Every structure is written in C-alpha cells, then in structure tokens.
Amino acid sequence: MMKEIMLFILALSLCLSVKGQIESESDEVALAAPMDDIVERRISKERRLLNYSKLQENDVFWSKRVWRVIDVREKINLAFKYEPQPLIKIILDGVENGDIDVYGTEDDKFTYRLSQDEVQSMIFETDTIPVIDPETYKTTYKVVSNSLDYQSVKRYRIKEMWYFDSKSSSLNVRILGVAPLKEVYGERGEFRYETPMFWIYFPHARSTLARHTAYNPHNDESQMSWTDIFDMRYFSSNIIKVSNEFDRKIDSYLSGTDRLLEGQKIKDEIFNFEQDMWEY
Numbered sequence: 158m159m160k161e162i163m164l165f166i167l168a169l170s171l172c173l174s175v176k177g178q179i180e181s182e183s184d185e186v187a188l189a190a191p192m193d194d195i196v197e198r199r200i201s202k203e204r205r206l207l208n209y210s211k212l213q214e215n216d217v218f219w220s221k222r223v224w225r226v227i228d229v230r231e232k233i234n235l236a237f238k239y240e241p242q243p244l245i246k247i248i249l250d251g252v253e254n255g256d257i258d259v260y261g262t263e264d265d266k267f268t269y270r271l272s273q274d275e276v277q278s279m280i281f282e283t284d285t286i287p288v289i290d291p292e293t294y295k296t297t298y299k300v301v302s303n304s305l306d307y308q309s310v311k312r313y314r315i316k317e318m319w320y321f322d323s324k325s326s327s328l329n330v331r332i333l334g335v336a337p338l339k340e341v342y343g344e345r346g347e348f349r350y351e352t353p354m355f356w357i358y359f360p361h362a363r364s365t366l367a368r369h370t371a372y373n374p375h376n377d378e379s380q381m382s383w384t385d386i387f388d389m390r391y392f393s394s395n396i397i398k399v400s401n402e403f404d405r406k407i408d409s410y411l412s413g414t415d416r417l418l419e420g421q422k423i424k425d426e427i428f429n430f431e432q433d434m435w436e437y
Contacts, residue, residue: 206367206384209331209360212322220320221427224265224398224406226338227313233393236386237313239372244383245310245337247369248357252276256365259355265316265334267358279339279354280305305339312338314353315394319427328431332359332387359387396420 229237237244251257252273259276261269281304288299314336321328336353343349366383373379386392395417398406407419 206364207388213324216322216324218321218323219430220318222333222400223317223319223396223423223427225315225317225394226397227315227392227394229311229313231393233391235374236372237392238308238311240307242369242372243307243310244313244371245305245307247366247383248335248337248362249276249280249305251362251365257357257362259357260334262336262353262355265336265356267334267356271355276355309340310337310354311340312351314338314397316356321431328427330390335359335362335387363388396423399423 227234227237229235229243248257252259253276259271260267261271263269288297289295290297315332316334316336317330317332319328319330334356336356338351339354340351341349363384366387367385369383370380371383371386373381381389381391397408397420407416411419
C-alpha cells in the first residue's frame with residue numbers, strides 16, 4: 158500500500174512539473190517579440206574575425222598587384238545585389254556609423270580620406286526641378302535631394318596583391334581595396350559612363366564586414382559573412398590591370414575578346430609562377 162502511495166505522489170509531482178514547464182514556455186512564447194526566423198541568430202554577430210597571418214618583408218619573395226572588376230549581374234555574384242541588403246548598403250551604413258573609412262578616387266593608394274560631408278554628397282544627389290503654381294501658373298524652382306539607387310551600382314573594382322610567401326612556400330593573395338562603381342545617366346536616361354565612388358581599405362573594413370551575413374543561394378542555414386566571401390574568393394571577376402611599367406589598363410591596348418583573353422593569360426601566369434617554384 159505504501160508503495161502505491163509513493164508511486165502516486167511521484168506521478169502527481171511529475172505531472173505538475175511538466176504542466177509548470179509548459180506554462181512557463183507558453184509565457185515565454187507569448188512575451189517574445191516576433192521574428193522572421195525559428196531561432197535567434199547570434200553566431201554572425203558574435204563571430205570572431207580570423208586575422209591575417211603575420212608577414213614580414215623578408216618573407217615576400219615575389220609580388221604582383223592586380224586590379225579586377227566584379228559584375229554583380231553574373232550568377233555567382235548575385236549576393237552582391239541581394240535587394241534587402243546589398244553590399245553597397247552595408248558599406249554606406251558602415252561609413253555613416255563611422256565604422257568604415259573611405260578614400261578618394263584621385264588614386265588608388267588610399268592617400269586622401271573623405272569627410273562625412275563629401276560622402277553624403279555622393280549618396281544624396283541634388284537636382285533643381287520646376288514647380289508650377291496651379292492658380293497663378295507661375296513657375297518656381299525647387300531643389301530636391303535624391304538618395305542613391307543601390308541598383309545603379311552594378312560593378313565593384315578590386316585591388317589586390319598576389320605574393321609568394323617563402324616562409325610557407327605558398328602563393329597567397331590579399332585584397333587591398335574595394336571601390337563601388339556607379340553608373341551615371343544623362344537627362345534622357347541614357348547611360349553615359351561609369352565612375353568609382355570611393356575606395357575602402359579592405360584590411361580595416363574586414364571586422365565590420367564580418368558582422369554582416371551574405372546571402373547564400375544554396376542554403377539559408379549556412380551563413381557566410383562578407384569577409385568570408387572576399388577571403389574565400391567566392392566571386393567571379395575579370396582582370397582589368399596588372400602592375401606594369403606604363404601603368405596602363407588592358408582596355409587601353411586591347412578590346413573585345415582579346416581583352417578577356419589577356420586577363421586570362423595574366424591569371425595563368427600567376428598560377429604557373431607558383432608551379433614553377435617547385436621541382437619534381
């Protein structure tokens with residue numbers, strides 16, 4: 158009899174414990190703010206940046222500067238233009254918050270740092286439009302400010318350094334700078350030219366870009382940061398320039414298919430350099 162009473166008390170306490178847990182979880186669900194997910198994402202916000210390996214001047218046996226262009230309209234680069242949060246928006250938000258410094262386009266050596274006012278003038282363009290009074294038909298002119306259309310940034314210019322590390326006997330690459338290219342149109346909507354907005358010094362921007370996730374078209378659960386995208390080179394690009402004695406771009410002496418073939422030739426030469434360093 159005593160055994161049955163003990164079992165009854167144990168079962169009753171277990172039921173009360175489960176009921177209390179369910180009520181507690183129900184209260185938490187009722188009080189929790191709604192979110193567009195099933196769990197709170199903290200990994201990307203708390204992710205620690207993997208720093209570059211230490212490199213000394215004597216370790217660099219060979220180096221070459223290379224300039225590339227990333228076209229966001231290519232399939233593998235669609236993450237760059239992901240409409241809810243394209244890369245250009247992340248960069249501009251970082252600039253506005255003071256997390257990312259930007260430099261002028263007079264050269265690509267990061268010599269002139271732009272002020273907040275200069276950056277704002279790039280983001281917000283002013284225009285003068287005529288306004289007609291419906292009663293007096295008098296025409297007045299009003300200055301309006303238009304914010305940057307993120308979709309007008311369709312390409313990015315990359316400056317990087319390829320180098321052979323004699324200490325590890327490996328060919329490596331580090332991105333030095335990223336410059337968004339903005340399309341400029343005429344009054345009739347015709348395309349006129351493309352121009353770089355500014356340069357960001359990538360080594361300093363890596364920590365900020367590491368806190369923002371990039372869209373993964375294959376798996377929403379496998380999140381990559383923008384630092385991962387660049388460091389793992391998960392993008393497609395075309396070489397437009399390599400350091401040379403004339404400091405000229407490929408399109409200054411070649412055009413069309415020949416220009417693309419020259420870029421591929423430079424890429425193969427860099428790859429073959431590493432292979433030629435080994436003896437079999």
